[in-house]
Amino acid sequence: MPWQSKYDSGVSAPKAPANYNPVGLYRKSFDVTEDMLSANGRVYISFQGVESSYYVYVNGKEVGYSEDSYSPHSFDITDYLTEDGKDNLLADATLRKLENISSGNDKVAAFIPSFLSMLESSNSFVRTRGLRLLVLNSNKDYGNLIEGHLSDLLNMLNDKSPIAVRQLLKSLPILAERRPDLKNQIIEALAKASFSQYRDSMAPLLEKDREIALDILGK
Numbered sequence: 001m002p003w004q005s006k007y008d009s010g011v012s013a014p015k016a017p018a019n020y021n022p023v024g025l026y027r028k029s030f031d032v033t034e035d036m037l038s039a040n041g042r043v044y045i046s047f048q049g050v051e052s053s054y055y056v057y058v059n060g061k062e063v064g065y066s067e068d069s070y071s072p073h074s075f076d077i078t079d080y081l082t083e084d085g086k087d088n089l090l091a092d093a094t095l096r097k098l099e100n101i102s103s104g105n106d107k108v109a110a111f112i113p114s115f116l117s118m119l120e121s122s123n124s125f126v127r128t129r130g131l132r133l134l135v136l137n138s139n140k141d142y143g144n145l146i147e148g149h150l151s152d153l154l155n156m157l158n159d160k161s162p163i164a165v166r167q168l169l170k171s172l173p174i175l176a177e178r179r180p181d182l183k184n185q186i187i188e189a190l191a192k193a194s195f196s197q198y199r200d201s202m203a204p205l206l207e208k209d210r211e212i213a214l215d216i217l218g219k
Contacts, residue, residue: 030088044074045074045077046072053065065128106140108133109140111137112134115133117130118130119131124159124160127156131168138179146182147181147182150182157190162205169209169210170209173213
């Protein structure tokens, strides 16, 4: 990442910078116009490029997540708009991963108890953030706290946010790699998980993510 050499030198993809690793929050209010609805009655928002991953909220509700860096990504926000189309609030939270710090030393691992408590947050962004940091530092869990709270973590397979579930499904193979002693329990939970409670547009994606996770785990 040459444009960040001023802050972190020698950081190559897919590693994340350690000294310059900010989170940004962007908010914008807008009204829905007739032009927005003229195509097919649906309203979409398109991001042409965000570094390096982001969550999108409309009127306080989570719309979606993307981490494909500078590739364009669109979200259907129709169902999240106000009834009269006025004063909608868009929030885009961007974050840079803490992988470089987590893999380089034990400093972040000291906060594993905090990451576990984040899984209980009512905010799906906080839950997912806690999950990611927990998994990244799982091999430094010297107090073996994760094993004692594994059922809580695996319960996220039933999270009310399908976006959070997708993040969990992508994270579990990493957790199993770093904590082989938890692999069998992870596989068992994946095999039993049901995604029928989610919208038709999300359930197939979750099933596909599960298949990929089990394939990585060798099942």
